[in-house]
Amino acid sequence: MRLVFAGTPTAAVPTLRRLAAEHDIAAVVTRPDAPLGRKRVLTPSPVAQAAEELGLPIIKAARLDDEATAAITVLGADLGVIVAYGGLVREPLLSAPAHGWINLHFSLLPQWRGAAPVQRALIAGDTELGASVFQLVPALDAGDVFATRVIEVTAEATADAALDALAVGGAELTAEVVSSIADGSASALPQEGAPTLAPKLALEDGLLDWSEPLERVFARFRGVTPEPGAHTTVDGIRVKVLAASPSTQEQLEPGEIVATKTALLIGTATRPLAVSRVQPAGKGAMSAVDWWRGQRAVEGLRAGA
Incomplete structure (x- = not known):
């Protein structure tokens, strides 16, 4: 198959x-290259790198406008494959390849259509995660599905x-679907069930609510780490929670902080969360216990206050 591939982040690289x-790419x-780091150095995307x-021709485009559409259309591709490119494919580009475009989406569609499927699934406490390959259509992540796989x-x-x-x-799933399209054995089925949506996360999505049960607090921590980042406030200062795990210790009051040798136990509605690494506002990452020691463990100091 002669393919055109569209993608940007690290998650798209294994498929490329x-x-x-x-196949022939x-x-x-x-x-386009984006400024990264403190010095804001223009850096190619992981897919561009x-x-x-691999010695492949590269088209850098912030959006798939008329110029990008023309550059892609003249390639005469059999199929377009898109993985987290970060922009919409519209007509006439959508129909330019002979077999249209397929999309690898990191959810079990129709669950979690949108920009942050993995993050939203984790926040929701889903016990199964997976990937789907579907035919790209104008509606958001709504096309017929060639294959899904629980991973x-x-x-x-x-x-x-x-x-x-x-x-x-x-x-692996995408490669199997492309091969089936190439040999004519592919078939796609309409999505079944009510869709759930996965909009992009905002900073406020990372705020941990210590009045919730441990399972919900830890689920949110998992879903927002590393971006936009889990955080709480202590004595009015925003503190990012970088590393944490469920604790088997007895229940503390929600937001109550107790230090052990290796972590800070922070109370929830059930068991505490063990926080081992933090980053206070304006400072670097550090051991949670070292940071707490620096606060001099002021009596009554709580997370979320």
């Missing part, structure tokens, strides 16, 4: 590498680790 090993479409390493993710995995696992499993 897998398809490049099996006419071009790779990705977002992988494409350059095992560890019970304490945060969003970045979960996405890494899904990216690898999703690459």
Whole structure:
């Protein structure tokens, strides 16, 4: 198959590498270089870096406008494959490849249509995560599905680790679908069931509510780590929670903080959350216990206050 591939983040790289090993990649479409780090150095996207390493032609476009559409259309691709590109594919580009476009989405559609499926699934406490490959249509993540697969993710995995696992499993799934389209055996079925939506996360989505049960607090921590980041307030100061795990200790009052040798136990509506690493506003990352020691454990100081 002659393919055009569109993607931007690290999660799209395994699929690009897998398809490049099996098919002719006419071009790779990705977002323009972005400023990263404290010095705001313009840096190619992970997909652009992988494409350059593979010696593939690259089209950098902030959106798939008339110019990008023209550049892609002349390639004469059999199929377009998109994985987290970060922009919409509209007509006439949607119909330009002979077989249209397929999309690898990191959810079990119709669950979690939108920009943050893995994060929203974790926040909701879903016990199954997976990937779907579907035919791209104008409506958001609504096309007929070629294949879905449940992909095992560890019970304490945060969003970045979960996405890494899904990216690898999703690459295999996408390769299978592309091969089936190539040999004419592919079939896609309409999505069944009521869809749920997964809009992009905002900073406020990371706020931990200590009045909730531990399971809900930890689920939110997993879903918002590393971005936009789990956080709480202590004595009016915003503190980012970088590493945490469920505790087996006895119940504390919601927001109550008790230090052990290795972590801070913070009370919820049930058992405490063990927080081992934090980043207070304006400071670097540090051990939660060291940070708490620096607060001199003021009597009555609580998380969320």
